Amino acid sequence: MNEITPAGRFRDAEAAPAALDKRYREPVASSPAALPWSETLSVLLGHRSVRAFSAEPLAEGTLEVLLAAAQSAPSSSNVQAWSLVSVEDPALRAKLAQIAGGQKHIETAGLFLVFVADLSRVQRLAEREGLTTEGLDYTESFLIASLDAAFAAQNALTAAESLGLGAVYIGALRNDAAAVAHLLKLPPRSYAVVGLAIGRPEPAVASDVKPRLPQPGILHRDVYSTAGEEDVLARADAHALAFRAEQGLDATPWTRLALQRLHAVASLKGRHILRRQLETLGFPFK
Ligand SMILES: Cc1cc2nc3c(=O)[nH]c(=O)nc-3n(C[C@H](O)[C@H](O)[C@H](O)COP(=O)(O)O)c2cc1C
Incomplete structure (x- = not known):
């Protein structure tokens, strides 16, 4: 049974082992019933990407609470070097879906959010104050903005799942980062890190x-x-093969799938020019 401990922690002697079994398909801890547990852990361990959405609209205010969750993520020095574009125009979504290799769920999702690593706000701030922005040219600043955007995105995903919604990341927006920046009118020193349907x-x-x-x-x-x-x-490999058989997928082991994704330039699906595209978008990588 569930029990709230004095520290406010939610323990469920049954939920922990079941969730761990599902995630790993093999024993994890010697005495799983004793593991600390919470509702948040149940949401996190229950994650699965969802790519098929019903037409039923989302509750009003969903975007606002997901954004609040995203903005609640930690941010490097609290610079908050990211922005969010909620893509609502069907024609724009169709163009993004095309860039992403025809991923239809970009068009059918209730929300399609693009998480943008954004150093442009700091740039504008510096211009307003008449200060230099030398630091923005360095790889470290690129990484800070990308991490801020990624952590925000993950908070939004978990928040959505906690509401019973499903979601999937769309890294394939980086198939053509320049085209996405153009379509979304992103300012210099910003790029779309990832989409979230x-x-x-x-x-x-x-x-x-x-x-x-x-x-x-x-x-x-x-x-x-x-x-x-x-x-x-x-x-x-054994666990992945069992999962794939259950899902009616071909019998490719995990080790092969991981290599397929990375062994050749072609498997990067256009992203081999990402660094050059990012340079043109205002990230000089000093
Ligand atoms: C940064 C990132 C980008 C991703 N891009 C895509 C994508 O473009 N299309 C897609 O269908 N899934 C995408 N995914 C989802 C992964 O394929 C998925 O997370 C992985 O296969 C594990 O499955 P799970 O999320 O169901 O546990 C992405 C995931 C991450 C973290």
Whole structure:
């Protein structure tokens, strides 16, 4: 049963092991019933990307609460070097879907949000104050803005899932970062890091929790070690194959899928020129 501890933590002796089993398909902790747990953890571990949305509109105010959640993410030095474009024009969505390789869910989602790494606001502020912006030219500033945008996006995704909505990131906007910047009229020193399609999950299309690498493949204690990696990868492949069989997907193991995504320039789907595009968008990477 659920129990609120004095610290305000929500414990559910049954929810933790079930959620961990689903995520890993193998035991994680020796005594899972004793794990600390919360409603937030249930939402986080229950994540699955949703790409099929029903036509039922979202509740009024959804954009505003998701933005509040996104803005509640930590921000490097609280500079808040990101912006959000909510794409509402169907024609614009269709163009973005085309750039993203025909991802229809960009058009059918209740909300399509574009998270923008945005150093332009600081640039304008500096101009107003008559100050220089040398620091903005450096890779560190690019990274700060990109991280701010990414953390904000992840907060929005989790917030959406906590409301029972489904979502999927659209990294494929970076297939042509220059075209996206042009379409959304992004100012210099900004670029679209990632899109997020959000909607009510279409009940007829099942989605499920996708297994992740067993924890020993990710967790290093004190120092990095590759000991046991072969075994971890074999387990990851077995779990991925079981998941894919359940989903009616082909029998490609995880190790092969990961390599397919990265082994050749062609698999970057146009993103091999990203650095050059970003330079033209005002990120000199000094
Ligand atoms: C930065 C980023 C970009 C992504 N871009 C896309 C995308 O363009 N299209 C898509 O269908 N899924 C995209 N995804 C979703 C991943 O494919 C998905 O998270 C991954 O397969 C794990 O599945 P899960 O989210 O259901 O656990 C993206 C995920 C991330 C983190």
